[in-house]
Amino acid sequence: MSILFHEATKEFHLYNHEVSYIIQVLPNNQLGNLYFGKRIEDKETYGYLREGGYRPLATFVFEGDMNFSLQHTRQEYPSYGTTDFRYPAFEIEQMNGSKISNFEYEAHRIYQGKNKIQGLPATYVEEKEEADTLDIILMDKVSKMKLILSYTIYNKLSVITRNAKFMNEGEEIKFLNKALSMSLDLPDYNYEMVHFAGAWSRERALKIRKLEQGVTSIHSLRGSSSAEHNPFFMLKRPNTDENMGEVIGFSLVYSGNFLAQVEVDSHYTTRISMGIHPDTFRWQLRQGESFQTPEVVMVYSSSGCNQMSQTFHLLYRTRLSKGYWRDRERPILCNNWEATEFDFNEEKIIKIAKSAKELGVELFVLDDGWFGKRNHDRAGLGDWYVNKDKLPSGINGLADKIEALGMKFGLWFEPEMVNKDSDLYRAHPDWILNTPNRSQSHGRNQYVLDYSREEVVDYIEALISTVLQEAKISYVKWDMNRYITECYSLALTPEKQGEVMHRYVLGVYRLYEKLTDKFPEVLFESCSSGGARFDPGILYYAPQTWTSDDTDAAERMKIQYSTSFVYPISSMGAHVSEVPNQQTKRIIPMETRANVAFFGDLGYELDLSILCEEEKEKVKKQIIIYKQQRKLLQQGTFYRLISPYDNKENAWMVVDCKQEKAIVGYYRLLCEPNAGFTRLRLSGLEAKKKYKISGKKEPFYYGSELMNAGIVITNNEMCAGGGDFSSVLYYLNEI
Numbered sequence: 001m002s003i004l005f006h007e008a009t010k011e012f013h014l015y016n017h018e019v020s021y022i023i024q025v026l027p028n029n030q031l032g033n034l035y036f037g038k039r040i041e042d043k044e045t046y047g048y049l050r051e052g053g054y055r056p057l058a059t060f061v062f063e064g065d066m067n068f069s070l071q072h073t074r075q076e077y078p079s080y081g082t083t084d085f086r087y088p089a090f091e092i093e094q095m096n097g098s099k100i101s102n103f104e105y106e107a108h109r110i111y112q113g114k115n116k117i118q119g120l121p122a123t124y125v126e127e128k129e130e131a132d133t134l135d136i137i138l139m140d141k142v143s144k145m146k147l148i149l150s151y152t153i154y155n156k157l158s159v160i161t162r163n164a165k166f167m168n169e170g171e172e173i174k175f176l177n178k179a180l181s182m183s184l185d186l187p188d189y190n191y192e193m194v195h196f197a198g199a200w201s202r203e204r205a206l207k208i209r210k211l212e213q214g215v216t217s218i219h220s221l222r223g224s225s226s227a228e229h230n231p232f233f234m235l236k237r238p239n240t241d242e243n244m245g246e247v248i249g250f251s252l253v254y255s256g257n258f259l260a261q262v263e264v265d266s267h268y269t270t271r272i273s274m275g276i277h278p279d280t281f282r283w284q285l286r287q288g289e290s291f292q293t294p295e296v297v298m299v300y301s302s303s304g305c306n307q308m309s310q311t312f313h314l315l316y317r318t319r320l321s322k323g324y325w326r327d328r329e330r331p332i333l334c335n336n337w338e339a340t341e342f343d344f345n346e347e348k349i350i351k352i353a354k355s356a357k358e359l360g361v362e363l364f365v366l367d368d369g370w371f372g373k374r375n376h377d378r379a380g381l382g383d384w385y386v387n388k389d390k391l392p393s394g395i396n397g398l399a400d401k402i403e404a405l406g407m408k409f410g411l412w413f414e415p416e417m418v419n420k421d422s423d424l425y426r427a428h429p430d431w432i433l434n435t436p437n438r439s440q441s442h443g444r445n446q447y448v449l450d451y452s453r454e455e456v457v458d459y460i461e462a463l464i465s466t467v468l469q470e471a472k473i474s475y476v477k478w479d480m481n482r483y484i485t486e487c488y489s490l491a492l493t494p495e496k497q498g499e500v501m502h503r504y505v506l507g508v509y510r511l512y513e514k515l516t517d518k519f520p521e522v523l524f525e526s527c528s529s530g531g532a533r534f535d536p537g538i539l540y541y542a543p544q545t546w547t548s549d550d551t552d553a554a555e556r557m558k559i560q561y562s563t564s565f566v567y568p569i570s571s572m573g574a575h576v577s578e579v580p581n582q583q584t585k586r587i588i589p590m591e592t593r594a595n596v597a598f599f600g601d602l603g604y605e606l607d608l609s610i611l612c613e614e615e616k617e618k619v620k621k622q623i624i625i626y627k628q629q630r631k632l633l634q635q636g637t638f639y640r641l642i643s644p645y646d647n648k649e650n651a652w653m654v655v656d657c658k659q660e661k662a663i664v665g666y667y668r669l670l671c672e673p674n675a676g677f678t679r680l681r682l683s684g685l686e687a688k689k690k691y692k693i694s695g696k697k698e699p700f701y702y703g704s705e706l707m708n709a710g711i712v713i714t715n716n717e718m719c720a721g722g723g724d725f726s727s728v729l730y731y732l733n734e735i
């Protein structure tokens, strides 16, 4: 059991081989934090780590005691208004208008394993020995609110997860105005906050900020986790790099509005807060009702960012994603969107599909435009039945034809949306989120269905189920192409309108749950105008996500590189597309386009039927190699070697778990004339093992040699002779 409770000192110590987390019941019975970091030995008390003492201008908890102020105490789940002036983790509004709470320790339970979180996605265990859980039960005696703080520590991974649950045990109605998933106080502020920000088509660009006194935060108020900010950040020491130094990653398992905030106070401690964004949240709790927050996953590494990322990858690939496809190699697909957009018919689709089959593609995906009157983006969303003008043999007929070619068939849906020009909207105009007597803003001519209403989710579920039942469909691309505005549900009372944003997300999860339960062997790939909802909440249901609508290989290097800080390679849909690229107009060699897409779930998104013979041969070869190396690429241990962010070069690699095989990708962005020699130092190999590198004359290299002296990269090994956007993949095999 890796959670200990010291009765005499009322201290909890959660630890494994790598990490320690120590909580103490404070003199006022609230919870304090004593330590979070590299594993330290257990002892009866680490109480001295709670620094107290008199300070001018401080306010104190107990009369006559000038040493105990919450303002200067590191806490677990702080409230505002009782001597702490920093941002709180929660706020409860009571009938008399008071917002003061005092949650005191009442009891705790420690058990093996990890319980499910009702209605919400979360990491899990398969055997109860994999993790231990601590639930601390606290009570506010005045308001009769109960709070349960849950902590799970994985035994073999440097992972601690947290969540909070509120229960109203009193007669009076309360309102939760804020209920974050976690708060954590660290004793100093010598950190850089690294986070991933952007916009459509340039999602998750790496940003680094030095912490200073005050608040640094990222958030989404868009109704989904968004392209603008990802619900993940890390705090790293300034000297931490990929291979050494301390870093802690914080990842919220949630797909809606979020806040991730770091506050440095006047005495240089750091408070981390993360959870549902309070600005669009207000939850009514009647007697007996409860509210459950989403989960936060914290990963600690003392050996740099690669180790932190590898822990996230392993956890999210094997203990967050679930179901049939979790451990299976993902099919190579061809998607028609960039080739045809809405302009297709059955003949055109079959033509592309035939070429795809000839080149070795395994799955053909029909994207937007197959249903209702969907010949453009102004109509059809919500009418999930086939457009027979375009596809006379129906989806089942087309699916049969694709299957007869020897490929699987996949289909696009955008289940959460509706166009006003649709049968669905005409029948149920009250089913969209909109505020009475206010304008209704649209995005891409579409409106958001009110997923806080069960009947809406059930209706869409029935339509999609019919399509999936009637045709041989092996894959679903679930898109979401606009953010939420004028958020209001016509089905809820005024006091419950603050619940709509979260209830919407719960509705999305409910539909995912139903469809993945009903069609367990269908592979779900999520999408949101590319990667605007690339988050752990969705990964729980859909093990892969369309990473970005930007398929330009140079841009993709950055996007995939940044995404890899938290999300596994197997979660990133990565397609080879046409040149000039539709977003950037850039022309990048076919080899490099594929060499980038190899570090993801490979697909092709162009009209394969019009490629010249030489290009077709290249694609054929790429597919043969990817199939041979797929397990290693999708499930190997991934290392970032060189960052593409200075626009010069990029390198990364994967190594299998036995350290027998590895694949290294080296990419040049803008090439320098008369450049120096290029050496690339590798990672993750076994020092004493001998490796042969395909294409290199050297009979073998020691692992230590490759990790310290490095590979010598020559221009003639690279496609395009080492010029702009050239690249090379090296295949290493133990001999």
Ligand code: DGJ
Pocket (backbone or CB within 6 Å): 337, 367, 368, 412, 479, 481, 527, 528, 529, 530, 546, 548, 549
């Ligand atoms: C946005 C997606 O990111 C694209 O891949 C494509 O599916 C379009 N939507 C279709 O409308």
